[in-house]
Amino acid sequence: xxxxxxxxxxxxxxxxxxxxxxxxxxxxxxxxxxxxxxxxxxxxxxxxxxxxxxxxxxxxxxxxxxxxxxxxxxxxxxxxxxxxxxxxxxxxxxxxxxxxxxxxxxxxxxxxxxxxxxxxxxxxxxxxxxxxxxxxxxxxxxxxxxxxxxxxxxxxxxxxxxxxxxxxxxxxxxxxxxxxxxxxxxxxxxxxxxxxxxxxxxxxxxxxxxxxxxxxxxxxxxxxxxxxxx
Amino acid sequence: xxxxxxxxxxxxxxxxxxxxxxxxxxxxxxxxxxxxxxxxxxxxxxxxxxxxxxxxxxxxxxxxxxxxxxxxxxxxxxxxxxxxxxxxxxxxxxxxxxxxxxxxxxxxxxxxxxx
Numbered sequence: 001x002x003x004x005x006x007x008x009x010x011x012x013x014x015x016x017x018x019x020x021x022x023x024x025x026x027x028x029x030x031x032x033x034x035x036x037x038x039x040x041x042x043x044x045x046x047x048x049x050x051x052x053x054x055x056x057x058x059x060x061x062x063x064x065x066x067x068x069x070x071x072x073x074x075x076x077x078x079x080x081x082x083x084x085x086x087x088x089x090x091x092x093x094x095x096x097x098x099x100x101x102x103x104x105x106x107x108x109x110x111x112x113x114x115x116x117x118x119x120x121x122x123x124x125x126x127x128x129x130x131x132x133x134x135x136x137x138x139x140x141x142x143x144x145x146x147x148x149x150x151x152x153x154x155x156x157x158x159x160x161x162x163x164x165x166x167x168x169x170x171x172x173x174x175x176x177x178x179x180x181x182x183x184x185x186x187x188x189x190x191x192x193x194x195x196x197x198x199x200x201x202x203x204x205x206x207x208x209x210x211x212x213x214x215x216x217x218x219x220x221x222x223x224x225x226x227x228x229x230x
Numbered sequence: 231x232x233x234x235x236x237x238x239x240x241x242x243x244x245x246x247x248x249x250x251x252x253x254x255x256x257x258x259x260x261x262x263x264x265x266x267x268x269x270x271x272x273x274x275x276x277x278x279x280x281x282x283x284x285x286x287x288x289x290x291x292x293x294x295x296x297x298x299x300x301x302x303x304x305x306x307x308x309x310x311x312x313x314x315x316x317x318x319x320x321x322x323x324x325x326x327x328x329x330x331x332x333x334x335x336x337x338x339x340x341x342x343x344x345x
Contacts, residue, residue: 038301071264079283098337101336138300149304152297158325161323179338179341187329
């Protein structure tokens with residue numbers, strides 16, 4: 001099995017898609033934010049690689065054909081952004097305030113956390129892009145010298161925990177405005193949070209999608225500054 | 231042919247993004263350059279929505295799948311993650327909660343004032 005997998009061009013790609021399908025089936029059965037298909041799929045892939053003693057490199061040699069589409073897909077985020085231009089114009093001030101303050105809070109908190117735990121520069125950079133979408137987060141981590149796989153893990157966890165805590169946080173802070181909820185979900189928990197915002201309605205989901213892109217862009221500009229600070 | 235043409239256009243924007251990344255000195259990913267370019271072209275009317283719509287929609291729909299290979303890479307990160315799992319968990323839970331609260335409060339306070 002291991003030997004066949006190593007030489008196969010399609011095994012890793014097929015395993016990736018099959019794991020996501022299984023993840024979606026589980027998610028449909030147990031409607032819980034904990035069972036995020038992406039999270040489940042990653043666990044399934046890891047388990048299968050472990051059980052059959054397949055090296056990650058051998059898996060990735062095939063699975064990279066799936067990752068290949070990530071950059072074109074990121075480019076395509078321009079489309080929902082363009083679609084929501086009217087909603088954005090109407091809520092420009094709220095969006096700017098929510099996204100800027102959220103991104104600054106994220107960077108500042110990670111900075112304090114890194115100081116508190118006496119993290120190395122590399123570890124600090126690894127955690128810095130934790131609230132933004134994986135496509136941009138991975139790039140920032142890579143460009144600034146972080147550990148990409150750990151960054152990915154922390155980004156995923158931020159998405160899943162954020163979605164889990166959102167209702168509770170909104171209740172405590174008395175956030176009823178769907179525009180504000182969408183912005184907060186997108187800024188704190190990127191695509192995973194926005195998926196939750198989409199369930200609540202169009203406005204909330206639209207603001208979430210915008211917040212993913214905008215907080216990502218703000219982070220690209222701010223991250224080098226915060227690295228210099230350290 | 232429609233899908234092929236849409237895919238070609240998307241790839242061209244991606245390629246232009248890659249080109250900008252190679253030329254310009256900023257630490258901005260190629261995908262972001264491509265995104266900004268595509269948005270500008272849609273906004274100015276150079277690119278029509280229907281020239282990319284279906285293929286772009288498909289790519290956005292299947293986007294979560296594209297993260298799985300990288301997420302499974304945590305296998306390799308085991309050692310590094312074990313070293314910083316406490317601050318990593320702090321970052322994922324406490325910092326995320328703080329970001330969500332601050333962002334929501336700031337947005338709600340300013341919402342409506344712009345109208």
